[in-house]
Amino acid sequence: xxxxxxxxxxxxxxxxxxxxxxxxxxxxxxxxxxxxxxxxxxxxxxxxxxxxxxxxxxxxxxxxxxxxxxxxxxxxxxxxxxxxxxxxxxxxxxxxxxxxxxxxxxxxxxxxxxxxxxxxxxxxxxxxxxxxxxxxxxxxxxxxxxxxxxxxxxxxxxxxxxxxxxxxxxxxxxxxxxxxxxxxxxxxxxxxxxxxxxxxxxxxxxxxxxxxxxxxxxxxxxxxxxxxxxxxxxxxxxxxxxxxxxxxxxxxxxxxxxxxxxxxxxxxxxxxxxxxxxxxxxxxxxxxxxxxxxxxxxxxxx
Amino acid sequence: xxxxxxxxxxxxxxxxxxxxxxxxxxxxxxxxxxxxxxxxxxxxxxxxxxxxxxxxxxxxxxxxxxxxxxxxxxxxxxxxxxxxxxxxxxxxxxxxxxxxxxxxxxxxxxxxxxxxxxxxxxxxxxxxxxxxxxxxxxxxxxxxxxxxxxxxxxxxxxxxxxxxxxxxxxxxxxxxxxxxxxxxxxxxxxxxxxxxxxxxxxxxxxxxxxxxxxxxxxxxxxxxxxxxxxxxxxxxxxxxxxxxxxxxxxxxx
Ligand SMILES: Nc1ncnc2c1ncn2[C@@H]1O[C@H](COP(=O)(O)OP(=O)(O)O)[C@@H](O)[C@H]1O
Ligand SMILES: [Mg+2]
Numbered sequence: 001x002x003x004x005x006x007x008x009x010x011x012x013x014x015x016x017x018x019x020x021x022x023x024x025x026x027x028x029x030x031x032x033x034x035x036x037x038x039x040x041x042x043x044x045x046x047x048x049x050x051x052x053x054x055x056x057x058x059x060x061x062x063x064x065x066x067x068x069x070x071x072x073x074x075x076x077x078x079x080x081x082x083x084x085x086x087x088x089x090x091x092x093x094x095x096x097x098x099x100x101x102x103x104x105x106x107x108x109x110x111x112x113x114x115x116x117x118x119x120x121x122x123x124x125x126x127x128x129x130x131x132x133x134x135x136x137x138x139x140x141x142x143x144x145x146x147x148x149x150x151x152x153x154x155x156x157x158x159x160x161x162x163x164x165x166x167x168x169x170x171x172x173x174x175x176x177x178x179x180x181x182x183x184x185x186x187x188x189x190x191x192x193x194x195x196x197x198x199x200x201x202x203x204x205x206x207x208x209x210x211x212x213x214x215x216x217x218x219x220x221x222x223x224x225x226x227x228x229x230x231x232x233x234x235x236x237x238x239x240x241x242x243x244x245x246x247x248x249x250x251x252x253x254x255x256x257x258x259x260x261x262x263x264x265x266x267x268x269x270x271x272x273x274x275x276x277x278x279x280x281x282x283x284x285x286x287x288x289x290x291x292x293x294x295x296x297x298x299x300x301x302x
Numbered sequence: 303x304x305x306x307x308x309x310x311x312x313x314x315x316x317x318x319x320x321x322x323x324x325x326x327x328x329x330x331x332x333x334x335x336x337x338x339x340x341x342x343x344x345x346x347x348x349x350x351x352x353x354x355x356x357x358x359x360x361x362x363x364x365x366x367x368x369x370x371x372x373x374x375x376x377x378x379x380x381x382x383x384x385x386x387x388x389x390x391x392x393x394x395x396x397x398x399x400x401x402x403x404x405x406x407x408x409x410x411x412x413x414x415x416x417x418x419x420x421x422x423x424x425x426x427x428x429x430x431x432x433x434x435x436x437x438x439x440x441x442x443x444x445x446x447x448x449x450x451x452x453x454x455x456x457x458x459x460x461x462x463x464x465x466x467x468x469x470x471x472x473x474x475x476x477x478x479x480x481x482x483x484x485x486x487x488x489x490x491x492x493x494x495x496x497x498x499x500x501x502x503x504x505x506x507x508x509x510x511x512x513x514x515x516x517x518x519x520x521x522x523x524x525x526x527x528x529x530x531x532x533x534x535x536x537x538x539x540x541x542x543x544x545x546x547x548x549x550x551x552x553x554x555x
Contacts, residue, residue, distance in 0.1 A: 111362060181399035185461070188357065189412035190389025190468060199415065200401055 051276045058273025067237040072256075073263055077274050082239055083152075083247035084281065087231060088221040090156025090243070091163060096213050098160075099167030100202075106168070107175040108197055127165035132225035134162045139229035153243040155231020162226050163216040170212020174205035207296040214289035218282045224251040234260075250278040306333040308502040309354065309472060314368035316349055318361065323349045327368075327528045329521055331472070336494060336503040338513035338534065341523035342549070347506040348396075350523070351474050354504065355391040356384050372472070389416050392465030394475040398457035400449035400464070405432075405441050408449045408460055412468040427467050435463035436493055455486025462493065473497065475505040479512065491516050510550055514538050522546050 066076035102123075110116045138158030148154040178201050186196040202209075220226075232252035240247050257271045258264060309331040316324035323346050331337050339347045352358045353366060356377060370377050377387055389412065400408050409428040418424060428445070432438040437459040441452070449460055458478060465473060475494075479487040494503060494516045507513050513520050514534060521531040522545075530537065530546045541547045 179399070181395060181397065182401060184357065184360075184393075184395065185399045185401065185464075186411070186415070187360070187385075188355065188388055188393040188395075189415060189464065190385045190387075191411075191415035192385045195415045199411070204402060 048279070051272055051279060055269065055272030055274075055276040058269040059276065063273060064277070068235065072235060073267055073270075077248075077250070077253060077270075077277065079236060079239060079248040080250045080253040080274065081277060081281070083232065083249040084221055084251070084278070086152050086240065086247065087155050087159055087227060087249060088217050088285070090152060091159035091220055092213065092217045094157055094160030095164050095167050095216075099164050099213070100171050100209060102164075103168045103171030103175060104197060104202075107172050108193070108201065123165050123168055126161075127169075130225075131162060131223050134158055135226040135229045137161075138226060143230055149244060150229075150231060150233065150246045151244045152231055152240055152247055155227045155247075155249075156243075158226045158230045159217075159220045159223065162223065163213075163220040166216030166219065167209075167213050170216065171205070171209045174208030174212065175201060177208065178204045207293040210296070211289045211293045214285055214292070218285035218289075221285065222251055222278060222282055224255050228252050228255070250274055250281070254278070307331075308333040308373070309504075310369075310371040310374075311354075312369040312371070314350075314353065314366070314370065316346075316353055316358065316367075317365040318349075319363040323526050324353070325526045329528060329531060331502055331504055332519070333502050334498060335518040336498045336505060336516055337519045337521060338517035339504065339506045339521050339523060340508065340510060340513050340549075341529075343508060345523045346526045347508075347523055348476050351393075351476050351504065351506050354472070354474055355388050355393055357388075357393065359384065389468050390470055391472045391474060392468070392470035394458070394461050394465055394473065394478045396477045397481050398454055398461055400452070400457050400460050402448065402450055404446045405449045405452070405460060406445040409463050409467050412464060416468055431463040431467040432460075434466050434497070435459045436489065436496075437463055453486070455482050455489060458482060458486070458490060459493065462490075462497075466497075470501065472502040472504065475503065477506050477508065480508070487512075510538075522549060524549070 063076040064081070065078055067079050068077065069075035106116070106119070110119075135158065138154055138161075142148045142154035142157050143150055146154075148157075182200050182204065183196055186200045187193070191199070227249055231247060232249040233246045234256055236246060236248055254271055254274050257267045257274070307330055311327055311329045314324055314327040315322065327350065329337075339350065341347055349358065354370060354377075358364050358366070366378060372387070372390070376382075401411065403411070406428055409431050410424050413424050413427055418427075429438065432441065432445075437456060440456060441460075449457065452460060458481075462473075462478075479490045482490065491512065494505065497503060498518075505513075505516065507516075517534045519531065520534045520537045522529045522537070522541075524545060530541060530543050532542070537546065538550055541550060547553075
């Protein structure tokens with residue numbers, strides 16, 4: 001650029017057609033972005049509409065409060081709802097403490113050595129393992145080797161393991177958003193590192209951690225493969241009485257009804273109804289996560 | 303100097319990995335006095351200040367050589383408990399950094415982490431510290447509100463109150479007013495005047511008028527070295543070295 005170019009105001013240097021072209025380009029791209037977002041929303045709307053249209057007839061009080069009867073062609077899905085809730089709660093109880101502890105180690109204590117890189121690599125790869133492999137691992141390790149049998153415990157452990165990378169990731173992200181100045185202020189007042197983590201860092205990060213955790217679990221709650229070898233059975237009318245009992249679960253019930261039931265066509269409404277219940281359950285968890293985060297944020301004075 | 307020697311730095315070198323940020327610094331601090339550290343940006347003032355309460359321990363690959371004595375005991379001695387040390391040497395940072403907690407909890411924090419549980423003692427100490435930091439009248443009706451709702455100047459005085467609550471012996475301040483407007487700055491300076499009766503205060507500032515107003519002793523740093531130190535009025539009126547004179551008259555820096 002020559003000296004005279006620099007002195008001219010930038011708007012004069014740009015020819016009018018150029019500006020028009022840029023505006024045109026901007027319009028096109030905004031339209032594309034909007035379209036992409038729209039596809040997303042539409043997909044959700046279609047799924048919901050489809051499930052509602054086909055499933056709402058199946059939903060009634062009996063359906064929600066009774067076990068299946070007549071070779072699962074009639075009756076309700078109560079054992080499946082209870083089973084999925086137990087599995088999700090169990091998975092969260094297992095993966096939340098381990099996940100948070102791992103993330104604290106990685107983010108607050110560990111330096112940047114070779115061991116750390118290997119651990120991180122491990123976690124990233126864990127996230128990429130297909131869920132059916134988790135199922136087989138659960139079968140081999142928890143069910144058979146540790147002799148837990150097909151049980152809530154084995155299923156919850158498997159699901160917990162599956163959601164561990166998500167929880168570690170969410171927790172690390174949340175820990176990173178806590179300003180370094182908070183840590184310095186705390187240490188500067190004579191707090192130990194552990195006190196700093198428990199009294200300042202974790203409370204600040206908690207909204208993010210819990211949201212991430214619940215999202216991870218709600219994802220896991222819908223999985224079929226990890227539980228079909230470890231926890232879920234075809235049919236059991238009784239509600240579980242201990243963590244060593246086998247159970248029914250929503251995703252597995254859907255799978256069974258639509259592939260191996262005695263009358264696949266006749267049970268279509270039940271399949272859609274069960275799917276609807278599963279989706280509502282998952283949405284419910286997500287909503288709970290959002291509400292919890294809002295409440296914690298308010299209480300934390302952020 | 304006829305005052306009590308509180309801290310004494312002897313031949314201090316500090317390294318960020320291979321970079322030598324401080325070179326052979328020896329400097330004494332006296333109880334009941336304010337010592338100002340001045341010098342151009344990047345000369346190592348903050349680094350030096352953070353050596354005094356071992357805040358630099360947090361920086362990976364950093365290294366300290368030499369001695370820093372607090373009441374004649376080396377703070378880098380391996381028998382020293384760093385948390386205890388830091389509760390004896392308070393710190394106020396450049397940017398106000400209150401915790402996202404209530405005003406009360408901010409001030410009570412240092413007491414709680416140092417094991418004080420007595421509720422009335424904590425409440426009394428909070429009130430006392432907020433008073434000392436000249437903040438009580440402004441916040442007494444809302445000490446259970448979030449500290450983040452305070453103005454920048456109030457937040458900084460809250461951070462001072464937070465440091466005062468655990469009754470430290472020394473208070474380190476790293477450009478405590480640099481993020482504040484002139485009125486808030488004036489309040490902080492008045493506060494320093496009040497506090498120096500009770501504490502040994504060491505303040506970093508890049509503002510020479512401020513150093514002249516608040517301090518008794520001034521130390522001039524340049525490129526990681528301590529160039530000159532003297533009583534503040536002597537240093538500003540009759541500096542011994544040309545380098546110091548050039549800096550305080552604004553000919554460089
Ligand atoms: N964490 C760090 N790692 C490496 N170098 C640093 C770090 N902090 C400061 N430095 C360097 O040390 C020198 C002194 O910095 P600092 O103490 O912050 O100066 P001042 O507070 O006087 O402006 C500067 O050259 C700076 O770039
Ligand atoms: Mg600095």
